[in-house]
Amino acid sequence: MALLNIFKSDASKRIVLTRGHVVSESSRCVQCGICSYNCPIGINVRAHVWRNEPVNHSECLTCGECVARCPRGVLSFSEIDIFARREE
Amino acid sequence: MRYVIIGAGVAGISAVEAIRSVDNTGEIVMISDDPNGYYSRPGLAYYLTGEIHDTALFPRNKADFQKLNFNFLRGRVTHILRKDHALIIDGKSRLAYDKLLIAVGARALPLEIPGSNVEGIVKLDHLVDAKNIVKMAKWGRSAVVVGGGITALELTEGLRARGMKVHYLLRGDRYWSNVLDKYESEVVEKRLEEEGVILHHHSELKEIFSKRGHVSEVELQDGKKIKCDMLAFAVGIRPCLELIQDTGLATDRGILVNEHLQTTDPDIFSAGDVAQAFDPLTGKSILDSLWDPAREQGRVAGLNMAGRRTAYLKSAAFNVTRLAGLTTTIIGVVGRGRDEDMIGIARGDSETWRELPEAIVAQSGFDINHMRLLIGDSHLVGAILMGDQTLSWPLQKMIASKADISPIRERLMEPNAKIADLIAQFWMSWRKQTAL
Numbered sequence A: 001m002a003l004l005n006i007f008k009s010d011a012s013k014r015i016v017l018t019r020g021h022v023v024s025e026s027s028r029c030v031q032c033g034i035c036s037y038n039c040p041i042g043i044n045v046r047a048h049v050w051r052n053e054p055v056n057h058s059e060c061l062t063c064g065e066c067v068a069r070c071p072r073g074v075l076s077f078s079e080i081d082i083f084a085r086r087e088e
Numbered sequence B: 001m002r003y004v005i006i007g008a009g010v011a012g013i014s015a016v017e018a019i020r021s022v023d024n025t026g027e028i029v030m031i032s033d034d035p036n037g038y039y040s041r042p043g044l045a046y047y048l049t050g051e052i053h054d055t056a057l058f059p060r061n062k063a064d065f066q067k068l069n070f071n072f073l074r075g076r077v078t079h080i081l082r083k084d085h086a087l088i089i090d091g092k093s094r095l096a097y098d099k100l101l102i103a104v105g106a107r108a109l110p111l112e113i114p115g116s117n118v119e120g121i122v123k124l125d126h127l128v129d130a131k132n133i134v135k136m137a138k139w140g141r142s143a144v145v146v147g148g149g150i151t152a153l154e155l156t157e158g159l160r161a162r163g164m165k166v167h168y169l170l171r172g173d174r175y176w177s178n179v180l181d182k183y184e185s186e187v188v189e190k191r192l193e194e195e196g197v198i199l200h201h202h203s204e205l206k207e208i209f210s211k212r213g214h215v216s217e218v219e220l221q222d223g224k225k226i227k228c229d230m231l232a233f234a235v236g237i238r239p240c241l242e243l244i245q246d247t248g249l250a251t252d253r254g255i256l257v258n259e260h261l262q263t264t265d266p267d268i269f270s271a272g273d274v275a276q277a278f279d280p281l282t283g284k285s286i287l288d289s290l291w292d293p294a295r296e297q298g299r300v301a302g303l304n305m306a307g308r309r310t311a312y313l314k315s316a317a318f319n320v321t322r323l324a325g326l327t328t329t330i331i332g333v334v335g336r337g338r339d340e341d342m343i344g345i346a347r348g349d350s351e352t353w354r355e356l357p358e359a360i361v362a363q364s365g366f367d368i369n370h371m372r373l374l375i376g377d378s379h380l381v382g383a384i385l386m387g388d389q390t391l392s393w394p395l396q397k398m399i400a401s402k403a404d405i406s407p408i409r410e411r412l413m414e415p416n417a418k419i420a421d422l423i424a425q426f427w428m429s430w431r432k433q434t435a436l
């Protein structure tokens, strides 16, 4: 059944960084899975968030799909060094 | 050592992880009566709007569970025999425990209106409920939604997204009036109306009528009638206390636990929506119905069960949700019943709101950006952010740590103050000082 395209996160509004990584703030996350569901290459973004880790996956395109789709602002871009502790 | 965990929600899963992080050999048994096991209950809302498939609601697969090395039993725990350190499952089989965690959650309150035991009356509690709604939600048919808070809105939005004509009944003159202020309620209501939801203020259900066992019409207190094919309700939730009724464990609104999540029986712990946790900072025992506190309580309970004495520190109440499509963060005290000496201020968008480093930009670019702060004598006690979430994380940290905002307090309260800028600047210097 077709669905009305309303009340959804507006995925057209996004910031895309070519450098940097997607970082997460796990206390905002409810593991709904929209991030993993929308990842074009199938990264399990949600599992990274559960561990409060950046999406340090070698294949991550930083396309911004998960950042834009997350209904709770869990994900954001950061230029952090993936081997360092998250700064903020 | 046998650890037994009742409930496969986030509190239960988090407890298993915590136990395994410190005890590799103890036996862990988890029991749940939900045929779907562990899934994201808040995610049900996005399944209703069609943003995700139901299969996406499951955060773990078989291999993940295998790594945690525990046994899963499908069944309903019907009795806890404290003296014998044992449980009865489905009224027949018996299972002994050394340490027990009760993480059975909370359940939707029933709709107590004449005529409510017919088909077509739905709630949003478990995945089975959500699937039932999806099956029944037919394009072009009518639904009535009653209740308040987030769940009622999620039902409204989900049914609307499925093409139903949705009537949302509000008892008072505006949506969620004990948390949102007048402007915020208006924003939400306006967006709902723009999406075609029909709002009925000052409206209360009186009676439900049915045809051939299926809901067909509702009557309101003022005599108005609305024809409908579905009635969805979200009138509140209650911790599931049936299981412990005759155990003698101390309860209030939930199961009372100390700061180690221990009940009045030292071998029985409780966590999540069913637990009423003691907060040493305020001296009060508080019920939460939030994912993250449930997760944290599960973790702390698990550690304590495995002998690692750990205290649960309640952080400022915090929820991020989406109200009529707008990401909204609610932090700390924002509603009614606040201290007399507290001052609430609210502002909309600010030009320089987004001058923060990209590292903390979560979501931006909404057509509505709004922030309300609740200012105490020397620190912020609460905040609401709708739309742009850039300042959400800074505010959460500042409120939780009771950051002393004296340097900007007066300026925040000046007429037309650029509160977003003030908060952003203050955050950057405060963060350096506190080395966050």
Ligand SMILES: Cc1cc2nc3c(=O)[nH]c(=O)nc-3n(C[C@H](O)[C@H](O)[C@H](O)COP(=O)(O)OP(=O)(O)OC[C@H]3O[C@@H](n4cnc5c(N)ncnc54)[C@H](O)[C@@H]3O)c2cc1C
Pocket: A030, B006, B007, B008, B009, B010, B011, B012, B031, B032, B033, B034, B037, B040, B041, B042, B043, B044, B045, B075, B076, B077, B078, B103, B104, B105, B106, B124, B125, B126, B150, B151, B154, B240, B243, B271, B272, B273, B274, B288, B289, B290, B291, B292, B294, B319, B320, B321
């Ligand atoms: C529609 C919806 C929207 C929500 N939105 C948000 C939100 O926006 N933000 C937020 O923070 N939180 C939200 N929540 C709340 C959040 O989901 C809960 O706080 C969280 O799931 C609590 O976890 P828990 O482990 O305590 O309990 P639950 O997830 O309720 O798990 C309890 C488990 O115990 C089992 N059980 C119960 N009784 C027995 C028994 N006698 N024997 C065996 N098993 C039993 C149940 O089947 C279930 O598996 C929402 C919840 C719902 C339903």
